[in-house]
Amino acid sequence: MTGHVMDRLLFGDNQFFGINHMSEEKARAQAMRFQRTQAIVDVLDAALAEGVRTFMCTTHDRVGEIVAIMKADPAKYGDFLFYPGMPYAHKYANAVTEDGYLGTLKRFLPSEGLLDAAFRGTMSIAGKDVEGLITLLVDAEMKMFDGVKAPVVFLQNVVVDLLLGLRFKDAFRIFADHVRKRYGAEPGFITMNLPLLLRALEAQGVENPIVCANMNKIGFRMSGGWDAYARAMEAYPCRAIAMSIYASGAIPPAEAIAWVAAQPQIESMVFGASSRANIRHTVELVRAADGARRAA
Amino acid sequence: MIRVGVVGMGKMGLSHLSVLGAHPGVEVTGICDNAKYVLDVLGKYTGFATFTDYERMLAAAPLDAVLIATPSAAHGPMVRAALNRGLHVFCEKPFCLDPAEGAALAAMADAKRLVCQVGYHNRFIGAFREVKRLIDANAIGRVTHVLAEAYGAVVTKPKGASWRTQRAQGGGCLYDYAAHPINLVTWLFGAPQAVAGAALVPVFSAETDDQVYGTLRWDGGLTAQVSVDWTDTSVRKMTTRLTLWGTGGRLYADRQEIQLFLRDDGPIPDGYTPGWNVRYTTELSDPVDFYLRGEEYSAQIDGWIAAIAAGGARENDFASAVETDRTLEMFILNDGAVEASFRAPAVAAPKPGLVGKLMGRR
Numbered sequence: 001m002t003g004h005v006m007d008r009l010l011f012g013d014n015q016f017f018g019i020n021h022m023s024e025e026k027a028r029a030q031a032m033r034f035q036r037t038q039a040i041v042d043v044l045d046a047a048l049a050e051g052v053r054t055f056m057c058t059t060h061d062r063v064g065e066i067v068a069i070m071k072a073d074p075a076k077y078g079d080f081l082f083y084p085g086m087p088y089a090h091k092y093a094n095a096v097t098e099d100g101y102l103g104t105l106k107r108f109l110p111s112e113g114l115l116d117a118a119f120r121g122t123m124s125i126a127g128k129d130v131e132g133l134i135t136l137l138v139d140a141e142m143k144m145f146d147g148v149k150a151p152v153v154f155l156q157n158v159v160v161d162l163l164l165g166l167r168f169k170d171a172f173r174i175f176a177d178h179v180r181k182r183y184g185a186e187p188g189f190i191t192m193n194l195p196l197l198l199r200a201l202e203a204q205g206v207e208n209p210i211v212c213a214n215m216n217k218i219g220f221r222m223s224g225g226w227d228a229y230a231r232a233m234e235a236y237p238c239r240a241i242a243m244s245i246y247a248s249g250a251i252p253p254a255e256a257i258a259w260v261a262a263q264p265q266i267e268s269m270v271f272g273a274s275s276r277a278n279i280r281h282t283v284e285l286v287r288a289a290d291g292a293r294r295a296a
Numbered sequence: 297m298i299r300v301g302v303v304g305m306g307k308m309g310l311s312h313l314s315v316l317g318a319h320p321g322v323e324v325t326g327i328c329d330n331a332k333y334v335l336d337v338l339g340k341y342t343g344f345a346t347f348t349d350y351e352r353m354l355a356a357a358p359l360d361a362v363l364i365a366t367p368s369a370a371h372g373p374m375v376r377a378a379l380n381r382g383l384h385v386f387c388e389k390p391f392c393l394d395p396a397e398g399a400a401l402a403a404m405a406d407a408k409r410l411v412c413q414v415g416y417h418n419r420f421i422g423a424f425r426e427v428k429r430l431i432d433a434n435a436i437g438r439v440t441h442v443l444a445e446a447y448g449a450v451v452t453k454p455k456g457a458s459w460r461t462q463r464a465q466g467g468g469c470l471y472d473y474a475a476h477p478i479n480l481v482t483w484l485f486g487a488p489q490a491v492a493g494a495a496l497v498p499v500f501s502a503e504t505d506d507q508v509y510g511t512l513r514w515d516g517g518l519t520a521q522v523s524v525d526w527t528d529t530s531v532r533k534m535t536t537r538l539t540l541w542g543t544g545g546r547l548y549a550d551r552q553e554i555q556l557f558l559r560d561d562g563p564i565p566d567g568y569t570p571g572w573n574v575r576y577t578t579e580l581s582d583p584v585d586f587y588l589r590g591e592e593y594s595a596q597i598d599g600w601i602a603a604i605a606a607g608g609a610r611e612n613d614f615a616s617a618v619e620t621d622r623t624l625e626m627f628i629l630n631d632g633a634v635e636a637s638f639r640a641p642a643v644a645a646p647k648p649g650l651v652g653k654l655m656g657r658r
């Protein structure tokens with residue numbers, strides 16, 4: 001297995017798409033600010049200038065526009081990495097309400113008449129076999145990343161956690177195998193229920209998985225709390241990315257990062273920011289915290 | 297272990313099934329839907345026992361309780377069948393399209409001492425729970441007016457028919473969306489005595505409403521304005537809001553935060569100060585053991601299961617859901633009623649006088 005080495009700091013995309021877990025007003029202000037795609041690219045440029053070059057993003061339609069801009073300038077963005085997270089659940093949820101499950105599948109499956117896609121789709125629907133459907137939906141979502149580097153591909157938490165609760169067999173393994181074979185990428189799993197996920201991944205034979213979950217000093221949205229998370233990571237080796245490290249702003253930045261940096265189980269952290277000053281501030285805090293830990 | 301059957305494998309049914317599947321105190325002993333395809337896929341990959349017929353599931357599966365997440369018009373008969381077999385029931389909202397049927401089922405559940413609950417999950421959101429606590433403690437004095445809102449982008453263009461596009465089946469913005477903020481208001485103040493100025497407005501839908509406006513009135517003088525629109529494409533996902541004005545201050549809440557303004561000459565609740573107070577979901581939410589889409593979905597199921605296992609109080613019993621159903625029915629009865637109208641009296645146009653000249657009239 002190729003071992004993609006993740007950067008210590010990854011850049012998230014919530015702030016660009018009107019997602020703010022603290023305030024609806026703030027979310028709206030951000031949606032206004034980032035209405036133009038170039039405004040997003042400007043912030044990504046600032047991140048790149050501060051050495052943050054991995055963009056962990058949903059498969060929102062507008063990410064496709066960002067990819068197009070970056071593809072057009074390989075000299076500037078040749079080292080830039082995308083970590084796509086799929087699916088962008090809202091578009092599917094609304095479609096299910098409107099068209100039902102089969103109608104939704106028809107709407108999102110590749111329609112360009114690829115023999116392979118048509119075959120996988122037809123066989124899957126007829127045989128009630130999810131393998132073909134999962135791989136087709138992954139391919140549909142991955143199309144926008146054609147021609148850029150996407151070394152890790154994530155399954156989003158709404159889907160991961162839904163499948164976890166359903167105790168749905170094989171889905172994680174099917175996703176992992178397909179991402180490795182078809183894209184030469186590492187599979188990743190975002191969850192709000194890390195201990196449950198790590199047990200399920202082991203049961204399905206997905207080894208040393210990349211996982212991403214809330215990990216913050218106040219235990220915000222960490223099902224079972226930090227003790228359960230630490231025990232699970234001890235029992236089931238994984239490569240962990242911490243998200244929601246500031247707990248939506250409830251923890252002061254220096255304190256938040258000092259805590260995350262002190263947890264040896266955490267390999268990387270993902271954060272969002274809208275200005276170069278805030279990006280630099282986070283980079284410096286992480287550098288200082290990691291330096292202090294190494295010195296100790 | 298509480299043995300639960302789930303009927304209805306739509307969006308809410310699947311979400312509930314996942315929460316139940318992850319619950320350490322629950323064993324899912326049957327799932328039921330008349331869409332055989334979805335059921336077969338679930339049966340193949342989850343191992344849950346599947347039924348295409350609800351009565352057969354009730355008869356054949358070992359059950360202590362059922363969760364009903366079918367189209368709303370089917371709720372009444374399905375709840376009755378479960379109660380007849382002595383099963384505890386969790387039913388999706390709205391409870392019953394006919395409030396009289398709902399009231400009869402509430403009485404039946406009480407007589408049989410069964411633990412029954414309706415899925416108004418907003419009552420399990422930390423911010424709204426804090427609103428309830430503050431209002432019950434008279435934190436903003438006597439409440440004089442409420443603005444209850446919900447907005448979302450559900451129906452944004454004309455579309456094909458399904459149960460959700462027909463009011464007779466429980467479809468439409470009133471039953472699906474407006475039920476939530478109205479349920480929050482009845483939680484705080486009980487059922488209103490009247491609904492006035494109701495407007496159930498179709499925008500894109502042919503057979504039901506897409507916007508809901510109206511005024512709730514209580515005998516003590518309290519009024520609430522309801523403003524709900526599910527054609528609002530400016531919001532990313534459903535947003536439900538309450539704003540309350542009282543003699544001692546003003547309180548705003550959505551699922552993420554509360555903003556409380558308190559007069560400095562009134563009593564100040566513990567942890568708050570005169571003037572503005574803002575508290576966020578990070579401090580208002582209690583953690584849950586399994587998280588899917590929001591703490592509230594797990595919290596409401598946890599509450600129901602705990603009440604079945606140990607007895608005790610629970611939120612959203614059938615009787616409280618009937619209060620909401622009655623209020624929704626008042627909207628339908630009042631829709632389009634003319635309470636007061638103004639007709640311009642037929643009088644001759646005034647002759648231009650000094651005022652007319654000054655105003656430039658010729």
